[in-house]
Amino acid sequence: MSKKTKGITRRDFLNGTQIAIGASLLSPWLLACGSDVPNFTLPPEYYPPAKTGLRGSHDGSWETMHARVSGQTWEAAQVEAQYDLVVVGAGISGLSAAWFYRQKHPQAKILILDNHDDFGGHAKRNEFEHNGENRIGYGGTEAIDTPSAYSPQAKQLLKDIGIELQKFYQNFDQELYPSMQLSKSILFGAESFGENKLVRGYGSRDWQEFAADTPxxxxxxxxxxxxxxxxxxxxxxxxxxxxxxxxxxxxxxxxxxxxxxxxxxxxxxxxxxxxxxxxxxxxxxxxxxxxxxxxxxxxxxxxxxxxxxxxxxPYIFHFPDGNASVARLLVRSLNPAAVPGDSMEDVVTTRVQYAKLDRSQQPVNIRLNSTAVHVKNVDTTQVHITYVRNNTAHKVSAKHCIMACYNSAIPYLCPDMPAVQKKGLAYNVKVPLVYTKVLVPNWQAFAKLGTDFVYYTDGFYKQVELAYPVSVGDYKRSQTPDEPMVLHMCHVPWVPEKSGPEQWREGRRRILTTSFDTFEQNVYTQLNQALASTGFQAERDIRAITVNRWPHGYAYSPDLIWEPQWAHEHQ
Incomplete structure (x- = not known):
């Protein structure tokens, strides 16, 4: 730990270093789940939301799949268990698939596999503790966006798992930051404008006056x-x-x-x-x-x-942990013992019992740290699914299997599928991005500047902003600038000399090989650029940093300028 980071209570044990494919990537939690622990049950202390450092697609979650893409194979000697349904992927789509299946088959035996150490996929929950108080942030999917446009089935799912959308109009304080005269600022960067200069009031004051302050x-x-x-x-x-x-x-x-x-x-x-x-x-x-x-x-x-x-x-349908609470509600509906409580309010503050996610006696199990590597139709009645966990291959059988994982991975997992289907699945190259969460003991610097959002014309991070002012149940938003705040910063590994999928492939490589220290130092540099005039000192004032890197993030927008016009879009 460097002298500059003395006050920061976080470190991912791999610290951002790229590890050779095939290397052992075992946390103490995972080591505890070896052959001595039956049915893959996790230990009681297992709680990934509280981990800081490098999160998102953390080290240990992607190496096995990368090895599979490179040609490595695994063999499991025999089928260890049989299920009605196996779902590959415990993100919101995979959890929803299991939920819909169970609506039609209430007695079904279901296994959900995921390569990460937590469920939810991109809906990642980040927790921080400051002076005994728990502060929550979203590490990925941040909101239920425009729910009025959802399909009837999706709307019904939200309702059935306990989400009452009208409550967000009260939960989300749309007037808090405007009532404090906080508005967007732009930090004009030296690279493009010859000097670093913060100009406040974008969109909230006279344009002539704003322009006069710029470089x-x-x-x-x-x-x-x-x-x-x-x-x-x-x-x-x-x-x-x-x-x-x-x-x-x-x-x-x-x-x-x-x-x-x-x-x-x-x-x-x-x-x-x-x-x-x-x-x-x-x-x-x-x-x-x-x-x-x-x-x-x-x-x-x-x-x-x-x-x-x-x-x-309005863009207000937001839990403090983003859509991680949606994932939690889905898990609660599938396995009530794992997520105590009975409402959309208490799901925000309850502590998930990860040790109850995967127990042999229950009908629905979520098996984390488990990467599917081969899925094959044996005949018309069963599918064999091979997955790797703790460097060991396991095989299960199911009547049905739903692939709710990255589309581009499926051709490698299901090599027998038709070539035209493989080509279609490979087309969608997901875009890489990073959500970095920064815990500070107060947000007086933002209040003094009169800003809740800083956009950077240049620099590693594109923006920093205050958390959405939302309170749900017992979890209360930061009430005043004297209270702790989880800042949100966004980095996109932009490669302007390339376009289309090629820039995203290069961007993915960059974020997987970028050390935590690099993410951290850019947080310090850019927060000091924006806030130093108020007396803020990043090295002194930052309490914790969590970097959520998503090498396979969004499915890209099909309307980008280079995307071909597909025939079905004219129909």
């Missing part, structure tokens, strides 16, 4: 104000349909440069604006897609009226 050139300031304020149609004389087709094939960067004709420094402000959503720069995002983002983008509204695809429903 932009005089021309860029004028163009910035113009594109924010003028009611200009940059495609005069064309119908809405004609405009839509043009702008659907025009990146927002091109729109700003060729239609709005703004200075390059204005483009430099927005180059990473939607990166936490699309995980690419604005050179790859169509103008029609980004126009509704973040309340509307400058220059577009008077050319193409907003369609209202996003923004009609």
């Amino acid at each position: 932009m050139s005089d021309k860029a300031r004028r163009d910035f104000v113009r594109v924010q304020t003028e009611r200009v149609d940059y495609l005069p004389g064309k119908s809405f349909e004609q405009k839509y087709q043009i702008l659907k094939n025009t990146s927002y960067e091109t729109f700003l440069r060729d239609y709005a004709k703004v200075d390059e420094q204005v483009i430099a402000i927005y180059k990473r604006w939607g990166m936490s959503f699309w995980c690419v720069g604005i050179d790859e995002i169509p103008t029609t897609s980004i126009q509704d983002y973040d309340g509307g983008m400058p220059g577009v509204e008077h050319t193409l009226p907003r369609t209202g695809k996003r923004g009609d429903e």
Whole structure:
């Protein structure tokens, strides 16, 4: 531990170092679950949400699958158990699949396998303790987004597991930060603007006044104000349909440069604006897609009226741990003993009994730290599933198997599937991103600056923001700036010299080989850049850091500028 990190109570035991494929990756918890512990039951002290350091797709969760892709195989001597259903993947989709199956087959014997040390997949829960108080953050999937657009089946599932969406209108304090006059700030980076300068009040004060405080050139300031304020149609004389087709094939960067004709420094402000959503720069995002983002983008509204695809429903359907509470409610419905309680309120603060997730006498078991490596139809009545746990191969049999894992992995797990299906599954390259959570003892620095969100035009992290002000049941949001806060920071391994899936493959390699110290040092640097004027000192004031790296994160948006127009989209 370096001198700079003396006050930080966290370290992943591998500390971000890439480990050779096939190496032993055994935590003390996993070692405790060897042959002496029947039925893979976890020890009572097992509790992954409290782990800090490198999380998300943590070391130990991905090496076996990477070895499988590289050609390694495993053989299990015999079938150890039989099930009605085996689900590969204990994320929300896998848990939901098991839930729907059980609705039709209440007596079914089900096994759910997952390669991570926790259930939920991308819905990752991060916990921190500060002076005896538990603070919670989301390490991945953050909200139930636009639930009014959900299918009837999805809406019914949420209701059946105990989620009452109307309660979020009371749980989420939409007025807290505005009532404190907190608004978005931009930290103009030296790389693009010659100096690091924080400018407050983006969108909340006069544009001319905001521009005057920036380190932009005089021309860029004028163009910035113009594109924010003028009611200009940059495609005069064309119908809405004609405009839509043009702008659907025009990146927002091109729109700003060729239609709005703004200075390059204005483009430099927005180059990473939607990166936490699309995980690419604005050179790859169509103008029609980004126009509704973040309340509307400058220059577009008077050319193409907003369609209202996003923004009609408030973004408030958020648990303190994001959708990890949704996963917890699903697990509770499948195995009530593992998740004590009976409401959407108490699921936030209850302590999951991981030792009860996988016991031979119960009908539904969730087996963590277990990577599926081979799935094969033996005949029309059974499937054999081989998985690796603790470097040992195991085989089970099932009447049915649902693959609720990364699509691109399935061709390697199911080599007998048709070539056309393999090709389709391999097409979707998931985009890499990192959610870093930072525990600070108070958020006075943000209150003094009058900001709840800082966007960085340059730098490792794209943004830092205060936690959503949500209270659920006994868990209360940070009430005042004197109370502890879990900050959210987002990093996307952007590779601007590449486009499409190639940049994501390179980005995935980068985050898997980036040490925890690198993530940590960039947290220090960028928080000091934004907050030092208030007396904040990152090395002194940060209490804990959890880095949730997702080398296989979002399924990318099919509307990106280079994506082909598929025939079925015209139907």
